[in-house]
Amino acid sequence: MTLHKAILHLTCWVIISTSFTAHSANELDSVRIWAAPESTRVVFDLSQAPQYESFTLTNPERLVVDIKNASNKVQLDRLSNNSKLIKRIRVSQSPGKGILRLVLDLNKPIKSNLFTLSPTAPYGNRLVVDLDDSFSAETRAKVTTHSSGTNRNIVIAIDAGHGGEDPGSIGPTGIYEKRVVLDISKRLADKINATPGMQAVMTRTGDYFVDLNRRSELARRSKADLLLSIHADAFTSPQPRGASAWVLSMRRADSELGRLLEQTEKHSELLGGVGDIIQNSDVEKYLVQTLIDMQKNNSMVMGNDIAKDILRDLGSVTHLHKKEPEAASLAVLKAADIPSILIETGFISNPGEEKLLVNYNHQQKLANAIHKGVVRYFETNPPSGTLLSQSANTKHKVQSGESLSVIAKRYGVSVNNLKKANNLRSDVVRIGQHLVIPRA
Structure with missing residues (x-):
């Protein structure tokens, strides 16, 4: 083969190969x-x-x-x-x-x-x-709801973070956050379901992604009294450790960890899909927005109080990264009508805590602690119409802005009976005070 023919043959082969490619x-x-x-x-x-x-x-x-x-x-x-x-x-x-x-x-x-x-x-x-x-009709029939009347269960929505396409944070040995938090969430659901007067619903029960807005919607469809989103923290270095609780901030997070958490949530949306980050919940401006803001403020106060109770018990089974709830603007916390808390069960980026987070006994301890904090809060502050509110020893923790008359009206009792049950000589109550609520 001549040089000219070889070059021609090679050129043709390149053209054909390029065309095929x-x-x-x-x-x-x-x-x-x-x-x-x-x-x-x-x-x-x-x-x-x-x-x-x-x-x-x-x-x-x-x-x-x-x-x-x-x-x-x-x-x-x-x-x-x-x-x-x-x-x-x-x-x-x-x-x-x-x-x-x-x-x-x-x-x-x-x-x-x-x-x-x-x-x-x-x-x-x-x-x-x-x-x-x-x-589908079959799916609609499976939606968990509870009666709006008396003697209903308190419903706790448990949201195992990440899932499916979104692995969440990845530990030093390759452990996925999505798997760890699902295990802890299932253990927590079992504890809640074993508690008389309480019921758990889960936003996901397997390895699949649920859009962040849909997590709140699933809780709402189940008429949840509280949404707990379970996560495992991570940082850019392996040193940080400990559990924490996050509640909604209407502003961007002040701490570096909070900003990192907000960025991680956006990253989760990119991994999991193209769901809307946060929808504008206005139906009619002005009046509706005012009602939503009032409801959201009440939910935020309640969420903060429950988070404190949960941290108190988590501190008995694991190190706390922060002893008080922290605040960040996170989609999963933004349901106006449902008190919502994001719980970081530990730092999966810390080698020592990664080992703990995959340990059966430690997972159970975390679930027990979260459960204990939730139960204590609702035993003290049971929503009206629930089984817990029918207890003779119902208690109420005084919140900011509450007066004796407001509390009496909430539970349908007279101010005089409320004072007698608590040996009060005046109508003055203080924030954080626990009051026994007599039967109506």
């Missing part, structure tokens, strides 16, 4: 399926930002996704799939050159939403398919 430059590297009770998320990990189109087919139900200039290197028949919505994911015949056609065989007609996510450590480019079954 252009049509299959984007590789499907992996597929992950995250199944939640009401939905399923499918994540396609790709080497580049995808160009795609999708459509649905019926009889049988299918969702078809075409990715341009892409190729597949995933054995789809070996995918781990625990979804009740998806039968399988497979490759179908390409409709055109360089197009990768993926088919999701579905078990029922389902609402779908597709979107892309740019690289956010530890993940690269992603095409996300969300399948939502939350409006």
